Amino acid sequence: MKYKNVVEGIFIKRNNRFVAEVFIQGKREPVHVKNTGRCRELFIEGRRVCLEKSANPNRKTACDLIAIEKLELASDNQWINIDSVVPNAVVEEALRQGSIEALRDFTLLKREVTHGKSRFDLYYEKGDQKGYIEVKGVTLEKEGISMFPDAPTVRGAKHCRELAALQEEGYRNFIVFLVQMEGIGEFVPNEEMDPSFVGALREAQKQGVVVCAYNSIIRKDEIKIGDPIRTTL
Structure with missing residues (x-):
């Protein structure tokens, strides 16, 4: 982007x-x-x-x-x-370029899709598989480890619970953390800042929601998705 x-x-x-x-x-x-x-x-x-x-x-x-x-x-x-709007565009670009292995060869991809009273960043279909993707931009780093959130996020916890519930309806959902910097090898949720969000994230993963993180390739006038990094919940 x-x-x-x-x-x-x-x-x-x-x-x-x-x-x-x-x-x-x-x-x-x-x-x-x-x-x-x-x-x-x-x-x-x-x-x-x-x-x-x-x-x-x-x-x-x-x-x-x-x-x-x-x-x-x-x-x-x-x-x-630090652009909080750009992560959705970066992940969508990566999906369309086939850079996210688990979601290659999709047949449909839409942005800002509503399901019931909820709105999600992306919706995809891949053969018989379909689901929602929530993207979270990460700008907080401590000693080489990226963390989210840097402030309490009621909305983030709500998204985790909603995606977990949709798993039970047959959807295959994803939460993608885009670390908006280079040189990072690990992502961990910031439990000290928001234990409610972290609890909801862990429960979503238990229900089958795929939680993953990627670092970025950063230039002064550009940001692109980088490599997948270790995610420790």
């Missing part, structure tokens, strides 16, 4: 969930933050950031903050993509 009109800047501070201040070519500018999570370990004054210029001249902010450099990341590439 490629971005357009990407420029670099220097992070100053985050004003609220949606707006941060950044130096762009020496000028202090407000920018839109494409992630409402806490990201406290990432938003550090003086860090380099990547921004996508908006094509809308009437916006209050001229750029979206899409990536930030994390100097503590033990990787040659220290950029972390």
Whole structure:
């Protein structure tokens, strides 16, 4: 998934969930933050950031903050993509390219599909098999291990319970964690942050929901799915 009109800047501070201040070519500018999570370990004054210029001249902010450099990341590439909207597009792109082995050769793939009162990121059919796919973007890393969530997620726990219930109706469902950085070999759920979500995730796996994680290939103007990594629940 490629971005357009990407420029670099220097992070100053985050004003609220949606707006941060950044130096762009020496000028202090407000920018839109494409992630409402806490990201406290990432938003550090003086860090380099990547921004996508908006094509809308009437916006209050001229750029979206899409990536930030994390100097503590033990990787040659220290950029972390923080765009919370992009993981769905990245996973869909990977599916259509056949990069996720368990879901190759599908016959139908749709985004944002409703079942009853629930809406899921993706729906697929593969011969007689059909199911739903929930995608979770991961930006939290500690000592080389990726973790989710970085804040309590009632919605995430609800999705896990719904997918577990659908398993009993004959669907084969997936939860895909997309780690939005390079050099990561393991994913673990963040039980300290949200034990309710982690409990629901483990129960979903017991009911047959496939839980998997992938790292990413990150460039300043691009993010693509990388290799599958170990998932420890």
